[in-house]
Amino acid sequence: MSGGASPGIVAARCLGVGMSHRPILVLGATGSTGRRVSALLGARGYPVRAASRRGRVRFDWTDPATWEGAVDGAEAVYLMAPDGVPVDPGFVELAVRRGVRRVVLLSSQAIEEMGDTRLLDAERAVRGCGADWTVLRCDWFDQNFDEGFLVESVRAGRIVLPLGGVRQAFVDADDIAAVAVAALTEEGHAGRVYEVTGPEALSFGEAAEVIGRVAGYPVRYDSDPEAFVRDQVAGGLPREAAEAAVGAFAALAARGDGVPSDDVLRVTGRAPTPFSDYAVRAAPAWM
Ligand SMILES: NC(=O)c1ccc[n+]([C@@H]2O[C@H](COP(=O)([O-])OP(=O)(O)OC[C@H]3O[C@@H](n4cnc5c(N)ncnc54)[C@H](OP(=O)(O)O)[C@@H]3O)[C@@H](O)[C@H]2O)c1
Numbered sequence: 001m002s003g004g005a006s007p008g009i010v011a012a013r014c015l016g017v018g019m020s021h022r023p024i025l026v027l028g029a030t031g032s033t034g035r036r037v038s039a040l041l042g043a044r045g046y047p048v049r050a051a052s053r054r055g056r057v058r059f060d061w062t063d064p065a066t067w068e069g070a071v072d073g074a075e076a077v078y079l080m081a082p083d084g085v086p087v088d089p090g091f092v093e094l095a096v097r098r099g100v101r102r103v104v105l106l107s108s109q110a111i112e113e114m115g116d117t118r119l120l121d122a123e124r125a126v127r128g129c130g131a132d133w134t135v136l137r138c139d140w141f142d143q144n145f146d147e148g149f150l151v152e153s154v155r156a157g158r159i160v161l162p163l164g165g166v167r168q169a170f171v172d173a174d175d176i177a178a179v180a181v182a183a184l185t186e187e188g189h190a191g192r193v194y195e196v197t198g199p200e201a202l203s204f205g206e207a208a209e210v211i212g213r214v215a216g217y218p219v220r221y222d223s224d225p226e227a228f229v230r231d232q233v234a235g236g237l238p239r240e241a242a243e244a245a246v247g248a249f250a251a252l253a254a255r256g257d258g259v260p261s262d263d264v265l266r267v268t269g270r271a272p273t274p275f276s277d278y279a280v281r282a283a284p285a286w287m
Contacts, residue, residue, distance in 0.1 A: 022075035023047040029055045036177035076102035087122035132190035134183040139169040139197040142278040146285035162225040169197035169258040172273035195261035215286035
């Protein structure tokens with residue numbers, strides 16, 4: 001965690017410091033993290049405004065006419081934009097102007113190394129917004145394998161990613177949601193950047209093995225960049241974009257093995273979920 005200081009976190013939890021009864025706006029509320037953030041907030045009795053293009057509340061990053069209705073009267077925002085979509089600073093400004101006092105941004109690890117200007121810009125917008133902010137720099141989500149872009153690869157028994165044997169500290173989206181909900185509802189998280197990771201770092205080959213064991217069929221990992229480009233182009237991605245992705249993955253691999261952090265434990269009071277536990281839970285998606 002950058003920024004240190006967990007005494008405030010502990011005090012907030014012990015004292016049960018709460019917020020106003022104004023709703024919390026959750027963006028991406030039909031997605032992997034937003035769905036869980038909404039559910040957890042609701043289970044804890046917070047009023048939730050679950051928003052996305054198809055959500056209960058309509059919010060579309062590409063349609064500013066949907067922004068005001070979503071954010072008006074909200075106390076806090078779980079801020080995320082899907083892959084490829086920038087966080088428009090105009091929305092962040094609008095949110096604060098309309099009374100939002102707390103913003104929790106879903107971001108990613110290694111964004112400097114990968115040259116992820118989309119998320120670097122998003123972090124900049126949030127840090128300068130004038131409201132309390134918290135940034136969640138998450139490692140690879142476990143849920144990529146059963147809800148996200150790798151689910152069909154797992155079912156086909158072959159995951160192709162040009163990352164060699166480098167290890168990632170895969171994190172469960174339930175743990176991300178727990179950290180987000182703490183940051184949205186407790187004191188002591190303003191100005192913090194949390195490294196949200198799982199408890200161990202695994203290579204994609206090791207993750208594929210764990211998945212294969214619970215799925216009941218072999219799941220191979222292929223790290224050949226040529227194979228990756230071939231697959232992506234066959235799937236409709238322009239060759240240039242596929243090759244750019246190989247470059248970004250190479251930069252990520254050059255960073256070396258991901259390092260598990262203890263931020264999930266420090267913020268939520270419970271240890272992050274081991275990948276093998278996630279895999280057992282997710283297994284029906286691979287049957
Ligand atoms: N996957 C990883 O390993 C990983 C790791 C670190 C960080 N991240 C970051 O996490 C983010 C993805 O989060 P996630 O996995 O929770 O989301 P997700 O499961 O990919 O779902 C995307 C969400 O965004 C909504 N959405 C799509 N287009 C939209 C638009 N134009 N306007 C408003 N909402 C829109 C979707 O709902 P509707 O279709 O209803 O609009 C959905 O709720 C990305 O920024 C990614 O860079 C991912």
